Amino acid sequence: MNKEERLIKRYKAEKRFQFYGKAAIFMALLFLVVFLTKIFSTGYTAFQKTWLVIPVNYNADLLYLDPDKKPTTEDINDADFYEFGIETFITLDPDASEDQIMELKKMFAFTFERELKYYLLDNPDSFGKTVDVKLTASDDLDQVFKGNYPRDIPENRRRASDYQLKIFDKLNEDGRVISEFNASFFTNADSREAELAGIASSFMGSLFSILVCLSIAFPVALLAAVYLEEFAPKNRFTDFIEVNINNLAAVPSIVFGLLGLGVLLAVFGLPRSTPLVGGITLSLMTLPTIIIAARASLKAVPPSIREAALAMGASRMQTTMHHTVPLALPGTLSGTIIGLAQALGETAPLILIGMVAFVNTIPGTPMDPAASLPVQIYIWAESAERGFVEKVSACIMVLLFFLIFMNLGAQLIRHKFEKKWN
């Protein structure tokens, strides 16, 4: 082979190598696009909510109230809106049989009592009049309206009956079926009914868990890393500690969950299912990740900076606090964010400490029971109703958004620090 041929071969090899690289990136992007497309196409309907607008006659007799007196808030609160609701539903089909009345009722979310009551509380002038009121449609009709639910399968295998569909279509023709932004998805806690289930509880649970995790893991990890890297003598004992920190980072997360269950709940008696316990458990998991990142960043600070400070008569602590740690902070922070992102997506340890419980209240503090976003995904993915399918995807979207937001924040912090130090 002469020199010329060899050169051509080398160029070809380089071209091939670049092609492999591009192909790899293309593959990764393709997976990402497929994944995101699937999530979005399944989930975007969850951000829409179907309402049925029906005429409601706030008749005094139907509510067993005095027709001549404007009802007080107390009167309305005491009134029976269940029977009133049933009577109202019958007006949709006056000829309905007993069974059909039950089907009419099932076209609405079970919260219809509350919705009818709150409408009257908010609009006391409607008393004695017939007005159009917006009621949440049941998840079956919601899915039908969004086109997620096939109508052409036999009735006995369908959740919405022919009768319900007939009434629904008639309402639709009259323009009484409307679709609006699903605010309750963000403000409601979890529910057994798909049309009412929201992520408020799990979002707050995740947020509190991450805050608890951050406020424990970051300072402890930073102190551990600084001590090990800058002060501890290098001997067998510190080598042993280092090996164990690395091992700790590789421990499956469920083991930390067992630790949380066995120690935090059983020994210390902390409240079950709370973000406090979840956060502490996650912080144990995040600790080694942050320590390793912080030590790597501290190692990357050139020794000449330490020597410069020491030679100026700075003590070791001053050298560390004034120079080494600030220079290592950007790297440490990005390691912290990676650790927190891991913790945010963690499910197994939270299930073990009871954050998988059905929580239909929104936690106000880290001491209240809560779910978390990944666990919420798990709970909904297990549910049978068709309405939860879109919720799973929507919840994944929220989780992804949360992560992107965190990474963005990390980038901003990094950027700011790096500007200052370079």
Place this chain on the structure above:
Amino acid sequence: MNKIEAKNVDVYYGAKQALFDINMDIEANKVTALIGPSGCGKSTFLRCLNRMNDVIDICKVSGVVKINDYDINQKDTDVVRLREKVGMIFQKPNPFPKTIYENISYGPEIHGIAQSKSEMDNIVEESLRKAALWEEVKDRIHEPGTGLSGGQQQRLCIARTISIKPEVILMDEPCSALDPIATAQIEELIDELRKEHTIIIVTHSMSQAARVSQNTGFFHLGKLIEVGSTDKIFKNPAQQQTQDYITGRFG
């Protein structure tokens, strides 16, 4: 008068002995050059004078190093106060990744030398002037010190060191990373600085030692072979080894 007296100094890196029984007196307000081939222990000796060897875990120093007649190798010696008195310039310029101003103000700040902002401004300006850097950077003292050229960075490090008015300045091959022009500037500066400071400089350049120093010590394989006035060492050394090294026969 002798500023520094080293007596029977031995240094070990683990099991390996790096310095053997060094005895050396260093005169005040003079420049003393330490020369010798690579690995002969001259930098190690230099680092004994402000106990920078403490930083190296495996390094053990024995013997007596007296500065102003005080033994700095005692257990209860305060290294912070020692290094306030004995400053050091390193081979590679190592300014802090901060502004020029902050680089200089750091020393006075941690030692509580300046009482007010204006006093600090004065110290910064005076230090930069003494380091012959003021004219070049006076318009950008709040810009990063790492943005300066190599020679400017080294003068910034000198300014940083003299900001706390050390009695002794140790220089570990301060010009080895610089071009000839920057080197000439630093050498001029060294001559200026010896009026107020005692200077000990490690150098690989024989001509530099001849130019800047009044006294010279020749190290070889961890031993101090010969020490005396620079004139004598370069023109009429007592030892054959020194003669060989000076004339370039080895090293």
